[in-house]
Amino acid sequence: MRERESPKAKRYARLVEQEKPKISLFSNVVRAFVTGGIICLLGETIRTYLLYLGLSQPLAGVWMSISLIFLASFLTGLGVYDEIGRFGGAGSAIPITGFANSIVAPAMEYRSEGAILGLAARLFIIAGPVIVYGLVSATGFGLLRSVFR
Amino acid sequence: MNKTFLLNNVYVEESASVVGPLEGAGPLGDLFDVVIPDIIYGESSFEKAERKMLLESLSLCLKKTNYKPEDIDLVLAGDLLNQLISANFAARELPIAFAGIFGACSAFALSVALGSLLIEGGHFERVIAGACSHHETAERTFRFPTELGVQRAPTAHWTMSGAGTVVLGKQGPVAVKEVTIGRVVDYGIKDASNLGAAMAPAAFDTLNLHLTNLGKRPEDYDLIATGDLGSIGQICLKHLLGDASLSSGNFTDCGLLVYSTAQDIHAGASGCAASACVFASYLYPLLTKGLLKKVLLIATGALFGQTTAQQKDSIPAVAHAVAFEKVG
Amino acid sequence: MNFFWAFIFGGAVCAIGQVILDKTKMTQADLMVVLVVFGSLISALGFYDPLVTRFGAGAMVPVSNFGHTLTQGVIIGYQENGFLGALEGGLGKASAVLGAAIIFGFTMGLLFRPKG
Incomplete structure (x- = not known):
């Protein structure tokens, strides 16, 4: 029985919207800010240390990213990162650590469907789109920039 | 026509x-017969753990009644996968x-009805x-990998892990008196993290049919228990x-009975197990x-799937x- | 002072992301994709490098930096070797980070079981 377009359904949709518990945007944003800020602060600490060791700016940046990726991968393995994500929301998703989490989580999850079509294939369910859109947009914008500089 | 069947000869044993x-x-x-120690239950996958729970619940039914498998004519059961x-x-x-x-989360009522x-x-x-569901297998089927750091919507349900079964026969302490098989209702809700709102119109439609067919009022029952509407779905149903x-005041929702607020479950329990386990171990x-x-x-x-949600x-x-x- | 700015800028990007998550129907995956594309755009316009200089890890840690890395690779590759260079350059520059993510992901997937 479809009521999808009927006035009854429209009235109901309004009711649902009205009864939805209001999420506290403020507290969510503050938690995202703090979580994301701390991850970046950690990154800056690692980077400062690497620069202090004498690495060049670009190299320090790459090693910092790799360190954070390792840390996030390990925390995902231990089952901690999803808790951080539940607290921090976008604050834990946006940093490169969230990218690492999005690779490790399906890898672990689909291990039970085999090491090839399970783990390895599903590894990219979220990272895949990020890489695809990243590469396509970078190539597009980068070429435009190079051609029309 | 949408009938309500009156039964005189069926009991829950x-x-x-x-x-x-x-x-x-x-x-x-404390009311459930078995609480498994961890959600993988000694198996190599969550799917295997889920079916093990259902099998154990079925075996418990046999054990409690002292029936042998050959005493049972038929098993009707469902899940979400x-x-x-x-x-x-x-x-x-x-x-x-x-x-x-x-019947998605209605599988238990549908099995008992049929x-x-x-x-x-x-x-x-x-x-x-009987019916069963498992939080991790449902997450994998319908949402994200469990270790992914995502925030759950405040309207989201928590798929309950569990299995509930009943033995139906020709004698017993509780009679099955009325059965109404519902119609599929769609009010156009698309939000898969607000299933309570999507299901409330169906609960209303069936309840309305059932009461109209029998000329009854909600007060004629001591308790009307919905399956897993959860907090938002229940409010919508009441509207x-x-x-x-x-x-009427005598409404409850199985999904709202399973977890305490301290467990931070948001809208309540969902899944086939919600009505199955709550009926088997609390209402019965x-x-x-x-x-x-x-x-x-x-x-x-x-009654949605991941494909229809993505479409x-x-x-x-x-x-x-x-x-x-x-x-x- | 570097630490302060890294915290503030990184936190601010995440806070804006949270507003988008809560106010629209976008999922986290959508948000990551949008940020990467946005990073590519800002980078091609030449605005990303100043952000990195000013905010350090605050601009380097958010995934938008992945778009920036890819775009700079494309631009430098094109200068050195034309279209072929552009195709090589993008992934070339990001390959260390991508490689690490894939290898760690694979290893952790083998080592750990999901706890739910």
Whole structure:
């Protein structure tokens, strides 16, 4: 029985919207800010240390990213990162650590469907789109920039 | 026509339930027959753990009643996974005729309803009806990998891990009196993290049909228990009932009974297990002890799949009503 | 002072992301994709490098930096070797980070079981 377009359904949709518990945007944003800020602060600490060791700016940046990726991968393995994500929301998703989490989580999850079509294939369910859109947009914008500089 | 069947010859003989550790730590924790120590239950995958819970619940039914498999004519069971793998694979271990039932989260009520009609019709002597769900397998099927750091919407349900089964036969302490098989209702809700809102119109439709067909009022039952509408779904249902002047205080929702607020579950428990386990281990004992005389169970199911959700289709829902009555 | 700015800028990007998550129907995956594309755009316009200089890890840690890395690779590759260079350059520059993510992901997937 479809009521999808009927006035009854429209009235109901309004009711649902009205009864939805209001999420506290403020507290969510503050938690995202703090979580994301701390991850970046950690990154800056690692980077400062690497620069202090004498690495060049670009190299320090790459090693910092790799360190954070390792840390996030390990925390995902231990089952901690999803808790951080539940607290921090976008604050834990946006940093490169969230990218690492999005690779490790399906890898672990689909291990039970085999090491090839399970783990390895599903590894990219979220990272895949990020890489695809990243590469396509970078190539597009980068070429435009190079051609029309 | 949309009939409500009146039954005189069908009884619930016994019930059993098996639940996960989180459910065991909830307010009803002590009532369930078995609380498994961890959600993988010694298996190599969550899917295997889910079917093991269903199988254990089925075996418990046999053990409690002292029936042998050959005393059971038919098993009707369902779950949420593709190709009904939990029920089908649990049935693989049983030398009993089996039919898989899909009704999403309404599977338990649908199994009981169909099993009761088969007995009432004189086709079968004794039927076991049940359903199961598992939080991790449902997350994998419908949402994200469990270790992904995502925030759950405040309207989101928590798929309950558990399995509940009942033995239906021709005698027992609780009678199955009325059955209404619901229509599929779609009010155009598309938000898969607000299934309560998608299912409430179905619960209303079936309840309305059931009461109209029988000329009854909600007050004629001691308790009307919806399956897994959750907090938002229940509010929506109450609005719909209010508009039809069917409001009454004797409503509860199985999904809202399973977890405490401290467990931070948001809208409540969902999944086939919610109505199955709560009926098997909470409502059924209340009926046998005579603390409740007449209970109407309306389990709802959201009949969507991951593919339809990705294709942005709205979520159809269904609800089935079964009325139970204490004998004597 | 570097630490302070890294915290503030990184936190601010995440806070804006949270507003988008809560106010629209976008999922986290959508948000990550949008940020990467946005990073590519800002980078091609030449605004990303100043952000890195000013905010350090605050601009380097958010995934938008992945778009920036890819875009700079494309631009430098094109200068050195034309279109072929552009195709090589994008992934070339990001390969260390991508490689690490894939290898760690694979290893952790083998080592750990999901706890739910």
